[in-house]
Structures are given as C-alpha cells and as structure tokens.
Amino acid sequence: MAAFEAAFASGLEFVETDVQLTADGVAVLMHDETVDRTTNGTGAVADLTLAEIRALDAGSWYAPEFAGTQVPLFDEFADALMGTRKKALVELKGYWSPEGVRTVLDAIYLRGVQNRIVFASFNLSTIAHLAHTAPAIPRVIIKRDLPDDPVALVSYYEAIAILTTPTSLEMDPDAVERMHAAGFGVLVYTLNSEKRWSEALAYGVDGIVTDKPSKLDGWIAKTAPGT
Known part of the structure; x- marks a missing residue:
C-alpha cells in the first residue's frame, strides 16, 4: 500500500493493480500466481487462505524499511482510492467466476468508486462474466x-x-x-x-x-x- 499511497499523492491520473482470490475467496493484490517472489512464503495465492497470506512479510524483498508489510486486501486499496480522485486499471488475474467478480464489485460499489474503475483481464471468460455482471464498468482485453x-x-x-x-x-x-x-x-x-x-x-x-x-x-x- 505504500506504493499506492505515493501514487495517489502524485499528479498521475491512473494507477494499475493486479487482483487474485485467496483459497477462501477474499480478493488480495498480487501480481504473481504464487507468493514466492514478493513475500517470505511459498505457494499459489489460490491455495492459501487469507489468514495464511496476511501472516506473510511482503515488504522485506523490496527494502528493509518495509519489513512486516502485509499483502494488501482489495478492500484496503478501494478504501485508499475512495479518498482520492484517481482512477484505477484493475486486472483480474486468471479465471474469475461471476461469484468471484461480485466480491470486487461489492467493494467498489460500497465505496462509490465505480466510475473510476476500468477492469482488465487476459481471460476471455472473465471478461464475459464482467460484461454480464458489471456492464457499466469498462473492460479492457489483454x-x-x-x-x-x-x-x-x-x-x-x-x-x-x-x-x-x-x-x-x-x-x-x-x-x-x-x-x-x-x-x-x-x-x-x-x-x-x-x-x-x-x-x-x-x-x-x-x-x-x-x-x-x-x-x-x-x-x-x-x-x-x-x-
């Protein structure tokens, strides 16, 4: 979140992030399929529970001053976005079911930031689910x-x-x-x-x-x- 806080404080209009679901269906920010590169843990995001992922150190790999930083929740990202006028390109990594899509939609609409979100995905089934479940939010195909x-x-x-x-x-x-x-x-x-x-x-x-x-x-x- 330290990176996003810096971006939100800048003059930049857009930020971009990657979102995945944990084994128990909670949306977290993570680029890689596994937590190996950017935390002190191992394993696929989809195989780890939220509690297991939140127990990891996601900051030490970058710099010592960020030791102990947790993997962010999408809810935390949406909270921070809500307090700004920035826009966000949100990539849903891999396949997302309609139920999974609704987990991020709930967070977005609860905070009233739906007009500042653009979704993106490589997965065409995910794009189709987004079109059906959230037709008002723009979509980008990767x-x-x-x-x-x-x-x-x-x-x-x-x-x-x-x-x-x-x-x-x-x-x-x-x-x-x-x-x-x-x-x-x-x-x-x-x-x-x-x-x-x-x-x-x-x-x-x-x-x-x-x-x-x-x-x-x-x-x-x-x-x-x-x-």
Missing part, C-alpha cells in the same frame, strides 16, 4: 499477441480497448488505426524506457503501462506536450 481481427474481438466482448505488447504492434502496424476507426483504444505494457515510449507513441497508442510513471509523465511533458 492480449500478448494481437489476434488477426482485434476489432472483432473487442466488439464481441463489448470492451473498450485492447492492452497488448509493442512487439505485437510491430507485427501489425495498422492495428491501432483500425481500432481507432472502430472507436476502440489500444494500450501497451510494460514499457520502462524512453526508446520504448517513443516507439509506442509513434504507433498512436492511447496509454502505456509502466513501472516508471513519474519518469514517463515527465518525458511526455517534455517531448510530446500535445499528446
């Missing part, structure tokens, strides 16, 4: 490799954009133009260098996911003030 017809894919699932890699755009340089002509957006992930940012903007993408948001923001202001 695809490492663009399909032959990204417009058809996004249209079918009633999403607003596709999130992909710069490599996939290199393979299909007209994809952004086709998506824009159909009224859809194109985002790219995860770009952390000026070279990559420059390439992405040259394609005309609508957004960039990065681990260096402040540097990206400053670079855009300096090199592309009209973007």
